[in-house]
Amino acid sequence: MKDFGYDISNYTAIDPIFGTMDDFDSLIRGIHDRGMKLVMDFVPNHSSDEHEWFNKSVNQEDPYTDYYVWNDGVIDSNGTRHPPNNWVSEFRGSAWEWNEGRQQYYYHEFLKEQPDLNYRSEELRKEMENVLTFWLEKGVDGFRMDALMYLLEVEDVTLDEPVDPDSGTDDPDDPDSLVHIYTTNQPGTFQVLHSWRQLIDQYDEKMLMAEVYSDVNDVMRYYGNDTYPLADFPFNFFLIENLLNRTDVTGYALKDIVDLWMDNMPAGKWPNWVLGNHDNGRIASRLGEDLVDALNMFDLLLPGTPVTYYGEELGMENTFVSWEETVDPEGCRWGPEHYQEHSRDPERTPMQWDSTSMAGFTTFNSTWLPVNPNYLEVNAARQESAEVSHLKIYNALAKLRQEEVFVxxxxxxxxxxxxxxxxxxxxxxxxxxxxxxxxxxxxxxxxxxxxxxxxxxxxxxxxxxxxxxxxxxxxxxxxxxxxxxxxxxxxxxxxxxx
CATH class of the missing domain: 2.60.40.1180 (Golgi alpha-mannosidase II)
Structure with missing residues (x-):
């Protein structure tokens, strides 16, 4: 839980803080009984440094020796050892961490507690296929593939990435300072994804979605083609990336973003529209509360799959989170003066179910992040019982999109x-x-x-x-x-x- 579950210590177990495997089995039965489907968040790029694989890799126990990306580093003229290159973690600072036990550096695209898995190891690839099979046999209906563009790095990890002259920063610890030509969208990533597609297609009606933040040409590669199928779709984050505040939202801007996807999407593929997620401010706070319903109309009635972040159907807003309450590592690393510019906690606060204590999110006396004080007015129960509400409009849109004209x-x-x-x-x-x-x-x-x-x-x-x-x-x-x-x-x- 250094990064809220994105640092996995066991790929085929449920963290006890969330419950048991019996609870999961009950959840998936309940979902299927209601005619719904469950898509799991799969985190293939890295594990926790507490994973058994990593400990055995540190000790160089085969076949785990090469499950992670290791390197001796370089020794300068003064005899001081340094990381093998200038690669920077997404969470700032060097992407290499020295391990005393193995006497080598290991690569981590994110936190040092999240060592990157090495997909050049055939044994590791088989392990991850076994993980997917485990959950498919449990009955899950598909996967959201997290941080997929980082899956492989260039084979020669001594290569420095070029400095980006247009980044606007000269901070060498800032990941934006480099052009990531050696750590993203490598050819091997698509080979691995294709093998997962083939595995998933052995089961009926399973879905594969790819989380990829990149330029449109790179993003479209994750669709694959008829002879080399990959994801059902890569997430369309261009609405988020181009609509940062209210002044960015114009008729022309919305048309340009729709055209960007539809004009570049491979023939015969299916679009999708993402207005918000756990890494970006909520629509009501970022773009304006008055736009909530209009943008949901846009999202649900365009051709393709609408992707709605929890609470956007209610018009939930960002919550102020003090420095003392901040838990997001991306915010914590910037310190008390700058955490608000980088923390993703404000859009991650508990779902507002009703007007009872803790917004009905828990019967406990506290929550992992503070509940938004507006939960008495903005909650699902109140909007469900109201004659008209954001939720009622959203439900009507969800029903309308089932009509043949929208299909x-x-x-x-x-x-x-x-x-x-x-x-x-x-x-x-x-x-x-x-x-x-x-x-x-x-x-x-x-x-x-x-x-x-x-x-x-x-x-x-x-x-x-x-x-x-x-x-x-x-x-x-x-x-x-x-x-x-x-x-x-x-x-x-x-x-x-x-």
């Missing part, structure tokens, strides 16, 4: 301006819907019929609208003239066209 319908973009983003979903001979978002922080009036780049009818029926839109003209079920649409700030509308 198979083509997409078009009739009106795109600085303020307005819109798209239609339609079948050749059937339903047609128009989704309209106002990204501006003020009301916008627009003649959609006039500004559209293809014919639209004069009117449409309102199916859904944002929570804060209380205009009589946009009441659910009302007929709206497309010649004069008043969009509230940050508002969204789902319209059915005749």
């Amino acid at each position: 198979k319908g083509v997409i078009a973009f009739p009106v795109i301006t600085k303020e307005i983003f819109s798209f239609t979903r339609s079948l050749a001979h059937g339903d047609m819907y128009l989704v309209v978002l106002n990204t501006a922080e003020e009301e916008v009036e627009i003649n959609l019929h006039h500004h559209s780049n293809f014919p639209l009818p004069d009117t449409a029926t309102v199916v859904l609208r944002s929570l804060h839109d209380d205009s009589p003209e946009t009441e659910i079920g009302s007929e709206l003239s497309l010649d004069d649409v008043a969009m509230v700030e940050g508002g969204g509308l789902v319209l059915q066209l005749p």
